[in-house]
Amino acid sequence: MINDITLGQYFPGDSVIHRADPRMKLIIAFIMIGAVFAASSLISFAFLALVVVLLIFISKISPLVVLKGMKPVLFILFFTAFIQVFLTRTGTLIAEWWIFKIYSDGLMMAFKMMCRIALLVASTSLLLSYTTSPIALTDGIEGLLSPLKKLGLNTHDFAMMMSIAMRFIPTIIEETDKIMSAQKARGTDFSSGGLIKRAKAMIPIFVPLLASEIRRADELSCAMICRCYRGGEGRTKLKELKITSNDVILLLVCIGILALVITANILTTHFGLPI
Amino acid sequence: MDIIKIKDLSFSYKDGEDKLIPVLKNIDMSVKEGEFVAVLGHNGSGKSTLAKLINMILTEESGEFTGELSVCGKIITDDITEDEIYELRRHIGMVHQNPDNQIVATTVEEDVAFGPENLGIPREEIRKRVDEALEDVGMTEYMHHAPHRLSGGQKQRVAIAGIIAMQPEVIIFDESTAMLDPHGRREVMKTIKELNKLGKTILLITHYMDEAAEADRIIVLNDGEIYKEGTPQEIFSDAEALRRVRLDVPQVTELFTLLKEAGLPIQNIPTTTDGGAELLKNLFVQKGGR
Numbered sequence: 278m279i280n281d282i283t284l285g286q287y288f289p290g291d292s293v294i295h296r297a298d299p300r301m302k303l304i305i306a307f308i309m310i311g312a313v314f315a316a317s318s319l320i321s322f323a324f325l326a327l328v329v330v331l332l333i334f335i336s337k338i339s340p341l342v343v344l345k346g347m348k349p350v351l352f353i354l355f356f357t358a359f360i361q362v363f364l365t366r367t368g369t370l371i372a373e374w375w376i377f378k379i380y381s382d383g384l385m386m387a388f389k390m391m392c393r394i395a396l397l398v399a400s401t402s403l404l405l406s407y408t409t410s411p412i413a414l415t416d417g418i419e420g421l422l423s424p425l426k427k428l429g430l431n432t433h434d435f436a437m438m439m440s441i442a443m444r445f446i447p448t449i450i451e452e453t454d455k456i457m458s459a460q461k462a463r464g465t466d467f468s469s470g471g472l473i474k475r476a477k478a479m480i481p482i483f484v485p486l487l488a489s490e491i492r493r494a495d496e497l498s499c500a501m502i503c504r505c506y507r508g509g510e511g512r513t514k515l516k517e518l519k520i521t522s523n524d525v526i527l528l529l530v531c532i533g534i535l536a537l538v539i540t541a542n543i544l545t546t547h548f549g550l551p552i
Numbered sequence: 553m554d555i556i557k558i559k560d561l562s563f564s565y566k567d568g569e570d571k572l573i574p575v576l577k578n579i580d581m582s583v584k585e586g587e588f589v590a591v592l593g594h595n596g597s598g599k600s601t602l603a604k605l606i607n608m609i610l611t612e613e614s615g616e617f618t619g620e621l622s623v624c625g626k627i628i629t630d631d632i633t634e635d636e637i638y639e640l641r642r643h644i645g646m647v648h649q650n651p652d653n654q655i656v657a658t659t660v661e662e663d664v665a666f667g668p669e670n671l672g673i674p675r676e677e678i679r680k681r682v683d684e685a686l687e688d689v690g691m692t693e694y695m696h697h698a699p700h701r702l703s704g705g706q707k708q709r710v711a712i713a714g715i716i717a718m719q720p721e722v723i724i725f726d727e728s729t730a731m732l733d734p735h736g737r738r739e740v741m742k743t744i745k746e747l748n749k750l751g752k753t754i755l756l757i758t759h760y761m762d763e764a765a766e767a768d769r770i771i772v773l774n775d776g777e778i779y780k781e782g783t784p785q786e787i788f789s790d791a792e793a794l795r796r797v798r799l800d801v802p803q804v805t806e807l808f809t810l811l812k813e814a815g816l817p818i819q820n821i822p823t824t825t826d827g828g829a830e831l832l833k834n835l836f837v838q839k840g841g842r
């Protein structure tokens with residue numbers, strides 16, 4: 278029933294973006310976010326849209342997937358656009374009905390806001406969630422946070438917890454499925470009644486699940502101790518993250534994109550170019 | 553040389569403040585280097601506790617023990633340091649019962665690498681050990697698979713590979729086949745026998761007679777005491793004594809005991825299925841020759 282849940286939204290592949298170092302991808306994603314927020318003129322939005330199209334092309338992720346990824350943010354997209362349209366009171370009046378007045382500037386700002394959110398979601402998911410496995414992402418976060426070790430923060434423990442959590446998601450789903458079947462066989466009804474009744478029907482699932490997971494955690498920690506685990510100190514790794522020339526090129530391209538967007542801003546605001 | 557030596561060892565679990573539950577009583581046993589020893593006993597006989605004591609998972613906090621235990625030539629006393637325990641554990645690997653609860657990483661190869669990574673072994677060496685360990689258990693082709701996609705027997709073989717990669721001298725199997733289907737059990741038993749041939753000392757904790765029959769020597773535990781000790785031949789020749797402690801003889805042994813009683817010319821009752829098949833073949837050849 279709940280057998281095949283894809284972890285995150287990762288699509289395995291072998292593109293330049295897939296192969297890039299996860300730490301670098303995180304940095305690039307932050308720069309892209311900066312570029313999207315810096316963009317103010319239509320031409321910068323058009324340019325960033327082109328970058329996203331290029332990302333789709335390079336990563337070989339289906340454009341449909343990217344469009345589907347927009348679904349959860351549709352509400353925010355239209356809500357902010359709505360606010361922009363009705364609360365902006367500058368520019369020329371276009372339409373008027375009862376207390377609502379629509380101005381040209383409002384429409385423009387609403388459009389830009391929608392572009393901004395859409396580009397934000399598309400670029401970050403293309404750079405991170407679609408093309409980076411959860412485990413690589415954890416490694417990347419650990420790598421980027423590692424300077425915090427000097428401040429006494431245990432980044433290794435955090436990464437280990439994350440990766441164990443990801444390792445056990447399928448196992449726990451399987452177990453939940455088993456417990457649900459067992460409870461159904463004993464006559465538990467999960468699908469009828471009101472919200473409260475249904476919530477109550479979940480108790481016979483959660484209690485055994487929790488008990489079982491605590492036991493599992495105990496056994497796992499025992500197995501880890503047996504394999505000489507004692508935290509991150511003195512530990513080596515089979516797979517070390519490595520920055521390649523490919524990563525550096527990606528970073529430079531991304532900085533170039535940010536620079537272009539900022540240049541476009543300066544041109545429009547200081548020199549009044551109509552773009 | 554005795555790689556594990558136990559002298560007059562007793563252990564009691566702490567239950568609450570001052571109540572003690574005795575689990576092991578006056579155990580005397582030893583395991584030689586390269587030997588394959590099975591510890592046989594029904595549920596609650598203390599066999600898993602014995603394994604946990606040897607691997608130093610049970611400490612003073614969990615219970616009280618008296619007697620002497622030495623592993624790899626080192627006598628384990630109360631004032632043993634964390635570092636010494638850590639050092640000893642790399643020489644004694646342990647494969648647990650539940651295959652799911654001992655796989656840590658999200659891919660097979662990374663899980664096998666977990667032990668060597670903890671030991672701080674250089675990367676090239678880890679790579680070599682991982683490849684060799686997976687080769688040893690016949691799981692090389694699953695190197696990049698996610699563990700939850702594997703069968704129980706395969707998962708357990710991955711867990712074994714994870715232990716082999718640490719290159720311990722002794723591997724303890726704590727009921728490692730109990731949760732597997734018959735096919736998975738066969739896979740794991742085959743792997744265990746191959747490891748023993750490669751020179752590893754094996755301590756197999758089990759309640760399956762046919763698995764114990766594969767060992768060089770069997771120690772039968774009952775209610776925390778050593779009930780019997782000997783070769784599979786010796787142990788299984790007295791079915792009555794085994795039944796008294798809620799154990800049985802392997803099916804093949806029972807079959808040939810009945811055949812012998814029925815008048816077939818059998819001298820040594822076989823304890824393994826392979827041995828039985830061999831004997832049966834010889835019997836037919838004799839008949840055919842006549």
